[in-house]
Amino acid sequence: xxxxxxxxxTYTVSYKKKTSDKWTAKQYFTENDTVTIKPASAVDYEICxxxxxxxxxxxxxxxxVSVSR
Numbered sequence: 001x002x003x004x005x006x007x008x009x010t011y012t013v014s015y016k017k018k019t020s021d022k023w024t025a026k027q028y029f030t031e032n033d034t035v036t037i038k039p040a041s042a043v044d045y046e047i048c049x050x051x052x053x054x055x056x057x058x059x060x061x062x063x064x065v066s067v068s069r
Contacts, residue, residue, distance in 0.1 A: 007054025009033070018044040018064070042069040 010029040015037055016022060026035050029052055039045060045067060050060040 005051075005053030005055070005057055005059075009054075010052050011035075012050040012052075013037075013047065014050075015045050015047045017041075018046055023048070039065075039067045042067050 008031065010031055011027065011033055012029050013026040013035045014023040015026060016024060026037055029050075037045075037047070045065045047063045047065060048060055049063070050058050052058045
């Protein structure tokens with residue numbers, strides 16, 4: 001979820017393996033604030049979440065996730 005800014009929010013969620021430079025977009029600026037990512041392999045991932053308010057201001061946060069099976 002987001003706070004601050006103006007009006008409603010839209011979200012972009014992207015992820016990549018830590019060893020890769022290629023990002024995969026799971027969703028692109030939609031109002032859905034819940035996303036499920038099912039990792040393809042047991043490695044470390046980086047996730048980027050961008051939130052945009054109704055005036056177009058974008059903020060982003062990065063998260064590291066370690067997947068083991």
